[in-house]
Amino acid sequence: MLLADQIMNHGTIPQKNRWKIEPRYKIVLACFLATFVMYAERVGFSIAFTSMAKAAKLDESIKGTVMSAFYWGYALSQVPGGWAAQLYGGRIILIISFSLWSLISILTPTNARNTWSIMFARVCIGIAQGFIIPSIHTVLSQWIPPHERAKAVSLTTSGMYLGSAAAMWVLPSLSTVVGADSLLCVDGALGIAWLLLWLLIGREIPHRESVIPLSTNDNARNGSSSSIGKGRPAPTPWKRMMSSPAVWAIVINNFSFHYAFYVIMNWLPTYFNSVLKVELSSLGSMKTLPYIVMFLMSNVGGLAGDWLILQSKMSIGAGRKMVNTIGFISSAVALMLMPMASGTLRGVAATTLTLGALGFSRGGFSVNHMDIAPKYAGVVMGISNTAGTISGVIGVAVTGIILDKLGGASNLFGWFYAHALCASICMIAMMIFNVFARGDRIFDT
Template sequence: MKFPKRYLIVILTFICTSVCYIERVGFSIAYTVAADAAGVNQSSKGTILSTFYYGYACSQVPGGWAAQRIGGRKVLLLSFVLWSLTCALVPLDPNRVTVLVIARLLVGVAQGFIFPSIHTVLAQWVPPHERSRSVSLTTSGMYLGAAAGMLCLPSLVKYRGPESVFVAEAALGAMWSLLWFTYASDPPRSEHPKASASGFGESLLPIKKSQGVKTAKIPWKKILVSLPVWAIVVNNFTFHYALYVLMNWLPTYFELGLQLSLQELGSSKMLPYLNMFIFSNIGGVIADYLVTKRILSVTKTRKFLNTIGFLVASFALIIIPTFRTSGGAIFCSSVALGFLALGRAGFAVNHMDIAPRYAGIVMGVSNTAGTLAGIVGVDLTGKLLEAAKTSNLDLSSPESWRAVFLIPGVLCIFSSLVFLLFSTGERIFD
């Protein structure tokens, strides 16, 4: 049997998200080591770690627009080349703050185009009954990349220095860009009426006609005032608040909160992200099964998985500081991130349910909120820890970290309620 082209596209987007998150985890590990060696305080570390998300936030909606007008395939390639070149050319020096800030802004802007482009590509290539597992597989690449980064990069930093992480990331980016350039293509336009009605197989680009170009008008106002869109936005914010706080501050929590080096943790430090990879794909398979077997409607399926995922994650996040061993902290963070990933089969696929033709645009809007969560959460965590030190609390004390994990835990409860009340699995944008 011939291997379907859409499967190849999904595999390539999976590898794409993996490489992106190797870069993000890699920077937090390399910069933490370099900054601690240079005596940088926690608040300043939080500012630098959050700089990426400013650039990332600025390019989400433009990324969706560019993917809609130019094509997700082309935009994806250009953005990957840009961030890879930035990693290759900019040195990691905590004392050169301006250079580091500009570099992280550039990487953030470039990577901000990636996810709206991916959603545009998948909306074109993947039929509705395969969307949950396809999106879950693609996004699970983030977590496998983060797991691989947590496992391998601390040793690379130890033996080759923090700068070696940048070189490795640039090489991975170049290799993926070559694969995408060689094997990716735009989908053939579908003539099947049901496929066209769902947005599957359609070119989302302007259609050339003899008398000019007819461009589909993007319903910006309808998108921005839609309650189902806002249900996705709120949950995207909460998901990324929890994810980015853990991704950027878990190394510091293990080093200062539990007095353990990442080297001592061995392979166990990758478990939270490996759990995300597993649960993300479990959620996708369950969602598609419930929908295709008509056990639940699309709306009820999305709400069920989103609610279970976020409520379990909230409990696990809140109790993290009560465990004073590496095993307890890794178990709680693994449960939290795993069930958040399960919840993605609710809100994250919902872009394609309600607006398949504008999936990149809606993804850009909701991912802007997710990026703002990175700016707020990562920076706020640094300030909370610095305030704890000012109050004469040792950062090895659980009280110093309680607010850090309580905030995303409460947000998870609030977001699950919003999704239950306002989300839908029905198509609402033509």
């Protein structure tokens, strides 16, 4: 029985439950830690392979190709991940995903000259991790009531940035002690630790048919004979989704957000080393500041969206567009400041502003799929995240090619071109979202 039902029936909260954490809060925390760990793994590999590639004297284009291999696999499994989570439940899909990628990370070759073997491992890890975000959004759409979803999604996805910050803080120093190649085993161990936590929490989670309804009207609308109420998903309206301008507005903005974010995340160690002329391990806690601010601003973006809708009486669509516009314009400006940074402090400040603005924008496009299609949130997120992942494949590899063609990573001209491309993509996406995004439920049946 839900806590709301207990209050209605008895008038008070039972004493024995006063200090008990409700299952949905445990789920949100576990989902937050899932994104924390998966992004710590990505940063860990970036740090490890940057050191491994330097020792093997690999050029920037090869390094970019290897680092982008993850996103090929990640793109392949996004839509299947949303479908599988909707069909079998997010909990079991998360168990399978974390089991696979953790083991593969531990078994990844540590000699950077084994390029094809490392790329194959990264593709496999990408495929396994591609099931995570759609599964999480499926779980959240089933467990979190509508008025809590923006905050829940913002908190859960902000784990990505706190995980990145923690990895940037701890792993460079750890690599100097145990060796850069050992970070691959550390990443795998983190995945196994989360898996054990999820198995423990899962023992207290009831079946899907016991969760809170998607909205306060869902039970009345569907009736007691609804297949959804029995835990079986309704047919997915693929044709309507793929022809909807509102869905494509989300898809394009996800592509643009991740193009900029993945370029920064994967090339940040090289940026610090080649542009700012400083080693990550020597920066202490300063190197974590961009990701910590991104973590904070992601939650601020969610709160700002809720405030604009609830307090300023904006429509849902207008609120999402406002947050999205502020975030993307600010990030485009900040992206162009990064190559102009002269000195460590200015470089860290420009990077922090860029990631903070990108984090804020998630209160716009990233929540919007739950506005327009709450029953199919995992599927829409899978479609959207496929685009975001393809942008990672393109952006990381293209940045390496641009840097190579324009004189290497030490030449600022290449960084200007790469960042100008990121900024332009963000601005175009923002304008598309302002024209085509919607806030009402358009996939209700």
